[in-house]
Amino acid sequence: MGALLLRRLVSLMPLLLLVSFGVYLLVALVPGDASVTLAGGESATPERIAAVKSQLHLDDPLVEQYGRWLGDAVQGDLGSSLFTHVPVTDDIADRVPITVGLVLASLVVGLVLGIPIGVLSALRPGRAVDGAARVGTSVALAIPNYWLAIELVVLFAVTWKLLPPSGYVKITEDPVEWLRHIALPAVALGVWSAASLARQLRASLIDALDSRYVRTAWAKGSSTKRVVLKHAMKNAAIPVVTVLGLQVGFLLGGTVIIEQIFSIPGLGPYFIRGVTALDVPVIQGVAIVFVLFTVVLSLLVDISYGLLDPRVRVE
Amino acid sequence: MTGIDAAATDSDFASPAAVDALAEIAGRSRVRGSLRRALARPSAWIALGFLALVLACALFGHVIEPYPPNAIDVLNRNATPSSSHWLGTDDLGRDILSRIIAGAAIAVRVSVQSVGIAFVIAVPIGLVSAYVGGWVDNVVMRFVDAALSFPALVLALAVAGVLGPSLGHAAIAISITMLPGFVRLVRGSALAVKHETYVEASRSIGVSTRGILLRRILPNIRSPLIIAGSLALGGALLAEAGLSFLGLSVQPPEASWGSMLRHAYDVSLFTFPWQLLIPGAAIALTILAINTVGDGLRDAFSPADTSGRRRRGGGTRTKHRRGLTTVATPVPETTTPAVAGTTALLEVNGLTVQFEGPSGPVTVVDDVSFSVDAHEVLGLVGESGSGKTVTSLAIMRLLDSPPARIVGGSVRFGQRDLLRADFKEMRRLRGGSMAMVFQDPMSSLNPAFTVQDQLAEAYRLHRHVDRRAARTRALEMLDLVQMPAAAQRLTDYPHELSGGMRQRVMLAMALICEPELLIADEPTTALDVTVQAQILDLLRTLQRELGLAIMFVTHDLGVVADLCDRVAVMYAGQLVEQASVHDLFTSPRHPYTEGLLRAVPQASEAREDALYVIDGVVPTAATMPTGCRFHPRCEYAVDACIDDAVVLRETDSGVSRCIRTDELTFGRLR
Numbered sequence: 001m002g003a004l005l006l007r008r009l010v011s012l013m014p015l016l017l018l019v020s021f022g023v024y025l026l027v028a029l030v031p032g033d034a035s036v037t038l039a040g041g042e043s044a045t046p047e048r049i050a051a052v053k054s055q056l057h058l059d060d061p062l063v064e065q066y067g068r069w070l071g072d073a074v075q076g077d078l079g080s081s082l083f084t085h086v087p088v089t090d091d092i093a094d095r096v097p098i099t100v101g102l103v104l105a106s107l108v109v110g111l112v113l114g115i116p117i118g119v120l121s122a123l124r125p126g127r128a129v130d131g132a133a134r135v136g137t138s139v140a141l142a143i144p145n146y147w148l149a150i151e152l153v154v155l156f157a158v159t160w161k162l163l164p165p166s167g168y169v170k171i172t173e174d175p176v177e178w179l180r181h182i183a184l185p186a187v188a189l190g191v192w193s194a195a196s197l198a199r200q201l202r203a204s205l206i207d208a209l210d211s212r213y214v215r216t217a218w219a220k221g222s223s224t225k226r227v228v229l230k231h232a233m234k235n236a237a238i239p240v241v242t243v244l245g246l247q248v249g250f251l252l253g254g255t256v257i258i259e260q261i262f263s264i265p266g267l268g269p270y271f272i273r274g275v276t277a278l279d280v281p282v283i284q285g286v287a288i289v290f291v292l293f294t295v296v297l298s299l300l301v302d303i304s305y306g307l308l309d310p311r312v313r314v315e
Numbered sequence: 316m317t318g319i320d321a322a323a324t325d326s327d328f329a330s331p332a333a334v335d336a337l338a339e340i341a342g343r344s345r346v347r348g349s350l351r352r353a354l355a356r357p358s359a360w361i362a363l364g365f366l367a368l369v370l371a372c373a374l375f376g377h378v379i380e381p382y383p384p385n386a387i388d389v390l391n392r393n394a395t396p397s398s399s400h401w402l403g404t405d406d407l408g409r410d411i412l413s414r415i416i417a418g419a420a421i422a423v424r425v426s427v428q429s430v431g432i433a434f435v436i437a438v439p440i441g442l443v444s445a446y447v448g449g450w451v452d453n454v455v456m457r458f459v460d461a462a463l464s465f466p467a468l469v470l471a472l473a474v475a476g477v478l479g480p481s482l483g484h485a486a487i488a489i490s491i492t493m494l495p496g497f498v499r500l501v502r503g504s505a506l507a508v509k510h511e512t513y514v515e516a517s518r519s520i521g522v523s524t525r526g527i528l529l530r531r532i533l534p535n536i537r538s539p540l541i542i543a544g545s546l547a548l549g550g551a552l553l554a555e556a557g558l559s560f561l562g563l564s565v566q567p568p569e570a571s572w573g574s575m576l577r578h579a580y581d582v583s584l585f586t587f588p589w590q591l592l593i594p595g596a597a598i599a600l601t602i603l604a605i606n607t608v609g610d611g612l613r614d615a616f617s618p619a620d621t622s623g624r625r626r627r628g629g630g631t632r633t634k635h636r637r638g639l640t641t642v643a644t645p646v647p648e649t650t651t652p653a654v655a656g657t658t659a660l661l662e663v664n665g666l667t668v669q670f671e672g673p674s675g676p677v678t679v680v681d682d683v684s685f686s687v688d689a690h691e692v693l694g695l696v697g698e699s700g701s702g703k704t705v706t707s708l709a710i711m712r713l714l715d716s717p718p719a720r721i722v723g724g725s726v727r728f729g730q731r732d733l734l735r736a737d738f739k740e741m742r743r744l745r746g747g748s749m750a751m752v753f754q755d756p757m758s759s760l761n762p763a764f765t766v767q768d769q770l771a772e773a774y775r776l777h778r779h780v781d782r783r784a785a786r787t788r789a790l791e792m793l794d795l796v797q798m799p800a801a802a803q804r805l806t807d808y809p810h811e812l813s814g815g816m817r818q819r820v821m822l823a824m825a826l827i828c829e830p831e832l833l834i835a836d837e838p839t840t841a842l843d844v845t846v847q848a849q850i851l852d853l854l855r856t857l858q859r860e861l862g863l864a865i866m867f868v869t870h871d872l873g874v875v876a877d878l879c880d881r882v883a884v885m886y887a888g889q890l891v892e893q894a895s896v897h898d899l900f901t902s903p904r905h906p907y908t909e910g911l912l913r914a915v916p917q918a919s920e921a922r923e924d925a926l927y928v929i930d931g932v933v934p935t936a937a938t939m940p941t942g943c944r945f946h947p948r949c950e951y952a953v954d955a956c957i958d959d960a961v962v963l964r965e966t967d968s969g970v971s972r973c974i975r976t977d978e979l980t981f982g983r984l985r
Contacts (some may be wrong), residue, residue: 018461029477056906123637138610141602143549144553146560148770152582154588210715212753213761218638218713219753220773220824221746224738227638233764253468257557259578271469272561283473287465294464310760310808 016295020073024066025289027280029054029121034058038082038278052082056280073288079281081274088285091270096289099266101171102189102259103251105182109190110197110247117194118201118240125206133198141194146257149166149188153261156184166263175286185262188256193247200243201236208232236306243302351384351572362607369601372419372898373422382419385568393587394938401836402593402881405575411590414570415597421526421571423602425486425564426551432490432546433497438540442528445509455498462495471554473637475563482571485564489554493547493749500543504536511535511789520720538616544610549605556598572598576816639741640709641716641735643723659686660729660864661710661749661832668702668709679708682723684963685883692865694879694896696872696911702888703868704754707834712741747777750825754837756817760809766793766820767805779826792823797853815846819853827859836868843932851877872915884908887934887944894969902981904971906949909981943973951979 030037035053036044051214052058072079074130078088117137121130135204143173163184191198208214217231259268267286274282316720351883372379381401388408396403402411444455464472474488479815487726508530517531521865559573567574575594583590635641668680680702686691708714710726712733726733726751733741745751753759761769770789780788788806793801796819809817818838825833835854839847855878858865875882875896882894882899884907892905903909913927931948934940940947947955955974963970966977973979 014457015461015464016459019464021466023462026473026477029474031479051422078595080624138603139599141601141607142549144556144595144602146557147576147591147598150576150584151595154584154591158585158588212755212758214752216714216759216821216824217761219711219745219751221742221744222772223742224637230482231761235761249464249466253466256468256472257561260561271472275472276562278477279479283476287469287473290466290469291464298464309763310765311810 004314005314008302010291010297012295016291017070020070020288021066023284023291024069024230026283026287027058027065028062028281038266038280054074055082056078066265069284077127078285081282082279083277087162088281092267092285092289094269095270098168098170098264099252099255099259099268100184101178102185102264102266103248105186106189106193106251106254107244110193111187113190113194114197114267115201117198119205121198121230122202122209123200125238131250132198133202137195137199140191142190143186145192146261147184147247148191149258150262152184152188156312168264181262181264184257185264189251191257192254193251195242196247197240197241201240203249204236204239205232208236232236237306241301241304241308245297248297252290252293318714319487320342322342356611358607359611361606362611365604366608367418367645369604370423371424372416373870374420376420376850378418380410380416382413382572384413393590394687395442403590404482404615405579406587411568411593413573414575415593417570417595418572418594419573421482421559421565421666422552422555422598424945425482425555426548428486429489429493429551429555430547432486433493434544436490436539437494437497438501438533441498442505444498446524446528446532452502455502455935459495459499463499465492467492467740468554468557468694471558472561472563475558479564480566482565485555485558488558489551492554497543497547500539500860504533504539507981508532508535527897538612542613542616544579545612546609549602549609552598552605553602601728630958635716636738638713639716639722640712640714640719642712642721648799653799658687658688658897659865660691661687661707662727663710663724664727665710665724666726667721668705668714669718671718672936674972676720676722678722679888679936681888683885683888684724684889685893687864687866689831689864690858690862691881692867692874692879694882695866695868695885696875696882697871697885698870698885698911698933700935703870703885703887704836706885707751707836707866711745711749711834713751743777746773746825746830747828748830749832749834750828750830751834751836752818752821752825752838755841756814756821757809757841759821760817762809764808765805766807766809766812770805770820770824773824774827785881788827792827793819794840795857796820796823798823800963813846814842818842818846819848822850822853822857826861826863829861830863832864832866834866834868837870839874840869842872854878864887872900872911884911887939889972890970891945891962891972892970894966898968902968904966904968904976904981905945905953905973906979907945951975 027034033059035049035056036042036057039045039049039052057068060068069079076089078092080087080093117133119132124130153165156163163180168181171178209228211232213235214232216229217227222231236244255266256268256271258264259266260272263269267289270282271286273279274286355446357881384672386409388404388410390480391404391408392410394400394404400410400412402415404410405414414745440455444452453529454580456935466630471488471492474491475485478484478487512533513526513535514972520890522531531598555564555571556573556576559571560577562574565574573592576591578596579587579590579594622679663686666680666683667678669676669678671677681840683702683706685693695703695706705714705719709719709721710728710733714721721734722956726735728744730745731740733744734745749964764772767786767789770792771785774780774785774788775782778785790805793804798804798816798819804812804816804820804871809820821838838854839850842850854865854867857863858878866880879896881895883890884895884899884905886907892899892903894904894909900909900912903912910927910929914929929948933943935946940957942955942957943949943952943961944960946952953975961972961974964971964976
């Protein structure tokens with residue numbers, strides 16, 4: 001397992017190099033004279049333009065700029081914000097735990113809702129439960145999470161006043177308050193993930209229940225519970241884990257808007273502020289962190305394959 | 316498709332026109348049939364209707380809009396829905412309905428634009444990558460992998476932000492996020508058809524690469540592309556609304572659904588929250604409609620996957636239990652007399668099994684009776700489709716209900732009628748006193764558990780022993796089935812074993828609780844010839860040592876002669892002959908048995924004449940002939956065979972379902 005992990009990590013290096021170059025290239029997309037645009041447009045003072053130019057080394061060739069940026073990034077230096085001059089790495093380090101907490105909480109919502117729905121509809125395909133699940137998941141997959149978030153605020157915070165409409169409390173300060181603040185955003189993000197999990201689980205569980213090894217399990221004299229939860233489930237879990245891995249990527253993207261709506265001080269609002277202000281080091285820094293997350297996650301998914309599917313472990 | 320493939324193989328690829336025609340038919344017939352299927356469901360029609368409405372709003376918005384969408388009316392602010400403002404007005408008195416209609420144009424434009432841009436770029440890259448292969452493909456796929464590791468929304472935000480907020484930039488940003496997925500899809504689909512007959516044929520007659528890509532491959536991968544494209548429209552709409560919500564797409568005062576939502580959120584969240592409902596619902600409903608149409612298309616293009624749609628159980632409201640074949644109650648009495656005496660271990664009497672088909676129930680096993688004595692080996696023989704496997708699964712009640720249903724007969728095992736047993740009773744018997752091994756040991760063993768897990772489980776389901784005792788027993792069984800290096804095999808997974816070893820594990824698992832009866836359903840068919848012989852030897856040894864009764868299901872009469880005491884022959888769901896092995900081989904009493912015997916290769920036959928083949932195939936429910944079911948393939952058939960169904964009649968050696976059994980002398984020699 002250790003060797004597998006190492007090999008996978010090494011094979012990720014070229015990918016990360018390519019991605020980081022892509023991230024860096026965002027500077028090249030800036031319209032007009034980058035230093036002028038980034039300094040705030042035509043009204044920018046010549047001193048400001050010069051400062052931006054020297055901070056980003058915009059006079060150097062692109063490859064050289066990238067090389068310097070990458071060298072610094074590897075050492076944990078993603079540059080400083082063009083406006084606040086706070087090191088991007090510091091800002092990100094403060095915000096990562098908050099965003100990760102939200103993603104995990106949404107995943108929990110997704111699993112807690114998605115697994116029972118998936119199992120129930122797989123056990124009664126074509127019946128009422130399955131039909132209801134089908135309609136429910138279709139609707140859940142069509143609702144934009146930011147709209148759901150707003151409607152949840154309208155109901156739970158504005159109308160019923162059960163939960164706070166926005167804001168954030170650190171879990172280390174007050175776990176209960178953290179939960180109260182994270183509940184609505186986690187549900188807003190997690191409902192979608194529950195729907196897609198339920199669908200995937202339904203499909204793969206139906207396949208597994210149709211399989212010959214399940215027939216063997218019946219032929220041995222297994223109980224229904226044993227057949228479904230042991231024999232079928234372990235095999236059905238494999239494609240579900242793939243979906244789970246992909247989902248975390250989507251959830252990470254989703255946190256950007258959701259954190260903005262709920263004023264959660266995670267990476268989302270920081271990124272949006274960076275994007276609207278064209279604060280290039282911030283945009284690059286957050287983008288590369290998001291990519292790192294996705295890559296590490298797909299690695300975790302690969303590892304869990306090995307735990308679930310012995311065929312992968314050997315290869 | 317198979318017909319077309321066959322046609323393409325048979326023709327000599329004489330003319331380019333012929334190849335063209337074939338490729339055309341292959342593509343077109345699929346698309347037409349699929350569209351018909353996609354629209355079979357009312358939900359698809361409703362969704363299409365809704366999308367047509369959205370499209371109409373987008374195209375003729377300026378005609379339909381009751382008010383100019385940006386017209387401010389300060390006297391009419393935050394009006395509730397009324398006859399003059401159907402959906403009310405916003406905080407500036409702008410008519411919400413008009414703004415929703417105006418927003419439809421933005422939604423349609425940006426979706427079509429971004430999916431279009433992504434397709435125009437992705438299709439050539441994907442096609443070339445698949446067709447050229449090699450390093451080109453490698454490089455393309457590395458870029459695709461890299462791009463796919465960006466969360467899509469983050470990438471879209473970054474690009475849209477850097478380019479500057481506008482609708483056009485939003486469309487570009489969205490299409491960039493869709494690009495890698497499309498490239499991968501086009502490449503994957505193209506790879507799948509690259510080696511199809513019509514593509515190879517085109518290449519062999521000298522069609523240019525460009526011609527092959529555009530006129531052979533592209534038309535044949537259109538179904539996945541249509542599906543992905545239609546679903547991507549929803550994704551694009553969602554992304555645009557997200558970008559507008561964040562102020563990175565259209566700029567105020569222009570109305571888009573996302574920006575309306577944002578505006579209402581900013582100014583009316585605590586005061587007029589219903590204003591948030593309308594733009595959100597517009598986005599959600601449109602995406603729901605797109606997904607419904609897209610899912611419909613996907614289901615229609617892959618008719619194999621109908622698991623969810625199947626209306627199970629037909630008109631009957633029978634309650635089915637998973638893992639136990641349903642028996643129609645009350646089981647009707649059957650007319651066939653019991654064949655064997657009352658001493659039999661297993662006595663199957665008039666067993667009739669139906670499958671729920673699209674046009675009503677189909678009888679696949681019809682009034683089958685036979686028996687297996689203790690310590691006896693019965694061969695159940697027939698071609699594929701004769702119903703022998705269904706019969707053996709029905710005895711264990713392992714057929715899935717739905718679609719299977721046992722509608723008649725009795726299955727007595729010891730003192731019990733298995734067709735009256737409940738699930739609990741069947742559970743005790745299965746793997747206990749009656750066990751089964753299946754045809755394909757790879758798919759029949761659970762890939763996710765070790766040999767030891769699966770063996771010990773089989774033991775502990777019936778014996779109250781601890782793990783260690785179960786492990787010892789598992790090892791003992793592996794030794795019994797002559798597993799090489801048995802102790803090391805315990806921790807192996809099925810995929811680490813050879814085919815023969817897997818079947819030994821299946822046997823060990825079946826025999827671990829010392830059953831009285833073993834039902835072996837073609838246990839050697841999936842194995843190599845040499846391994847087959849070893850497994851048969853093993854079965855013979857075990858049968859003698861353990862005093863097992865075996866019901867051996869096979870299509871191979873050579874194996875039957877080797878192993879069995881008595882033989883029952885099945886054809887088209889019916890029993891056609893039953894006799895002792897000796898009688899059956901020396902003087903078969905049914906033309907089908909004779910045909911099977913003549914089809915067995917003989918070691919003594921050094922002659923050059925081809926092996927005998929019974930003409931034709933086993934009929935299906937749709938092609939079931941009248942009268943004797945075998946008559947269309949029978950060389951002895953007379954007019955009387957065509958008219959009336961033939962009943963089993965006693966012969967001096969057993970039973971036979973042939974009206975001419977007494978007058979004809981069948982022989983195995985030609």
